[in-house]
Amino acid sequence: MPAGVVIVGGGQAGYQTAASLRTEGYDGPVFLIGEESQPPYQRPPLSKAFVLGKQDHAHVLLRPESYYPDHRIELLTRERVISIDRVARRVRLQSGTEVGYDTLVLAPGARNRPLPVAGATLEGVRYLRTLTEAIEIKQRLEQAQQVVIIGGGFIGLEIAASARTLGRPVTVIETLPRLMARVVAPVVSEFFLASHRARGVEIVLNAKVEAIEGGSRGGDRGKVQGVLLHDGRRLAADLVVIGVGIVPNTELAMETGLPVANGIVTDEFLRTPDERIFAIGDCAEHPSIFARASASAQVRLESVQNAVDQGVCVARTIIGKAMPYSAIPWFWSDQFDLRLQMAGLPGGHDHTVVRGVPESGRFSVFYFHQGKLCAVDSVNRPADHLAARKLIGSRTALTPGQAADESVNLKTVVY
Amino acid sequence: MPKINYISHQGETFAIDVPVGESVMEGAVRNGIDGIVAECGGSCLCATCHVYVDERFLPLLPPLDEDQDAMLDSTACERMPNSRLSCQIAVRVELEGLIVRMPETQK
Numbered sequence: 001m002p003a004g005v006v007i008v009g010g011g012q013a014g015y016q017t018a019a020s021l022r023t024e025g026y027d028g029p030v031f032l033i034g035e036e037s038q039p040p041y042q043r044p045p046l047s048k049a050f051v052l053g054k055q056d057h058a059h060v061l062l063r064p065e066s067y068y069p070d071h072r073i074e075l076l077t078r079e080r081v082i083s084i085d086r087v088a089r090r091v092r093l094q095s096g097t098e099v100g101y102d103t104l105v106l107a108p109g110a111r112n113r114p115l116p117v118a119g120a121t122l123e124g125v126r127y128l129r130t131l132t133e134a135i136e137i138k139q140r141l142e143q144a145q146q147v148v149i150i151g152g153g154f155i156g157l158e159i160a161a162s163a164r165t166l167g168r169p170v171t172v173i174e175t176l177p178r179l180m181a182r183v184v185a186p187v188v189s190e191f192f193l194a195s196h197r198a199r200g201v202e203i204v205l206n207a208k209v210e211a212i213e214g215g216s217r218g219g220d221r222g223k224v225q226g227v228l229l230h231d232g233r234r235l236a237a238d239l240v241v242i243g244v245g246i247v248p249n250t251e252l253a254m255e256t257g258l259p260v261a262n263g264i265v266t267d268e269f270l271r272t273p274d275e276r277i278f279a280i281g282d283c284a285e286h287p288s289i290f291a292r293a294s295a296s297a298q299v300r301l302e303s304v305q306n307a308v309d310q311g312v313c314v315a316r317t318i319i320g321k322a323m324p325y326s327a328i329p330w331f332w333s334d335q336f337d338l339r340l341q342m343a344g345l346p347g348g349h350d351h352t353v354v355r356g357v358p359e360s361g362r363f364s365v366f367y368f369h370q371g372k373l374c375a376v377d378s379v380n381r382p383a384d385h386l387a388a389r390k391l392i393g394s395r396t397a398l399t400p401g402q403a404a405d406e407s408v409n410l411k412t413v414v415y
Numbered sequence: 416m417p418k419i420n421y422i423s424h425q426g427e428t429f430a431i432d433v434p435v436g437e438s439v440m441e442g443a444v445r446n447g448i449d450g451i452v453a454e455c456g457g458s459c460l461c462a463t464c465h466v467y468v469d470e471r472f473l474p475l476l477p478p479l480d481e482d483q484d485a486m487l488d489s490t491a492c493e494r495m496p497n498s499r500l501s502c503q504i505a506v507r508v509e510l511e512g513l514i515v516r517m518p519e520t521q522k
Binding site: 044382 | 441444445446447449450452454455456458459460461481482485486488489522
């Protein structure tokens with residue numbers, strides 16, 4: 001059998017590469033190798049519709065199991081690539097099998113960043129990234145009397161909203177002075193702080209976790225009972241969910257001698273310095289034309305959009321329709337009835353203006369760098385978000401004054 | 416279960432029984448039909464589940480809301496008057512025999 005494309009990682013990026021290879025007409029063998037026991041599935045619903053019971057297991061799968069054999073995609077689950085022989089062009093699997101490749105696509109994703117405090121391994125302390133973890137959290141949420149979330153980022157706030165929707169008392173602990181501080185402007189942080197509090201979520205800012213505490217005797221031994229903060233405060237909890245970011249899985253690339261910085265380093269075609277190896281999704285960094293406000297032109301993005309668009313891009317390159325990766329970055333987070341949508345990359349911006357009134361629950365923040373629009377965050381204003389994707393993507397000039405002026409129709413500014 | 420007819424850009428028809436309450440997008444995805452990407456999983460966020468709805472069925476669909484209308488301006492293939500996002504069409508008994516045509520590409 002001729003060697004084909006081997007894809008390392010069965011997440012959204014890996015799945016999309018395999019699917020796009022077939023829709024683009026690639027005829028050779030395709031191997032999709034994932035560590036988890038399930039076929040590729042969607043992660044975004046796990047913190048929302050899935051734990052709320054609105055979307056079941058079958059509905060989070062990206063495609064049914066039959067899709068893979070039907071499309072001649074060799075899906076290997078519960079399998080791991082342990083080494084790459086770049087000279088012989090083959091990968092070795094944990095099971096001992098070796099698979100040859102013409103092209104190797106590294107999409108191993110990321111893993112939860114562990115919280116380095118005592119008690120983080122107690123029963124009832126969970127992280128959320130995988131479907132297995134989501135199943136566990138969903139079950140525990142049904143019984144939980146007091147939920148503490150460590151981390152006021154997207155994942156933490158989404159789980160907080162879900163837990164609250166289920167009627168559970170919830171407290172979110174955030175180290176920084178504001179929510180989602182790494183990515184959104186203060187006005188957005190403040191809006192979400194007020195919104196979560198208004199819906200019954202307790203939020204503690206500027207709070208560092210000293211330890212997670214468990215029971216010491218009888219049936220309570222080893223079970224979480226609460227969280228101790230640096231200032232001595234204790235928060236009772238029978239379920240603690242930690243959401244403090246992810247760590248890209250770059251070890252395999254590093255061991256095979258590929259350059260790794262913030263992620264596996266690629267060029268604008270998402271290719272590593274080994275011309276037969278690509279790297280995509282959460283684990284990889286690429287030069288981005290949208291990073292013009294940032295200190296570095298290389299960016300590593302953690303989003304569904306990036307995973308999907310990079311999968312499509314690599315599939316097209318493999319079949320000979322190479323185009324530099326240039327998709328506009330976008331992202332969303334649903335929390336309660338609030339939809340936060342982000343377009344572009346705000347890193348390094350020097351000016352922001354607000355369109356609309358935050359108190360109304362519908363507004364957007366426009367981020368500028370040296371007078372040029374670089375990103376827009378929208379809350380319950382999908383039309384602004386879509387206009388932003390086009391404005392930023394087409395590099396249409398938009399002044400801060402126009403952005404703030406609601407009488408200016410953003411759609412007509414785009415050309 | 417209402418039968419939904421998905422016609423690929425190449426003209427192949429896939430007749431699929433889709434449970435009431437599921438979306439037309441889910442019916443395609445859960446049956447492994449190509450031609451619908453559904454990147455955002457049905458949240459009306461990505462415009463990659465674009466379909467052209469057979470004219471006879473248009474009156475049976477709910478009117479376009481603001482979100483979908485805005486999203487349809489971002490489809491990869493040309494927007495037509497009968498363009499819809501299939502994640503926003505919930506299957507009902509009255510949609511028995513619905514015909515949707517899939518565009519050449521969603522990305």
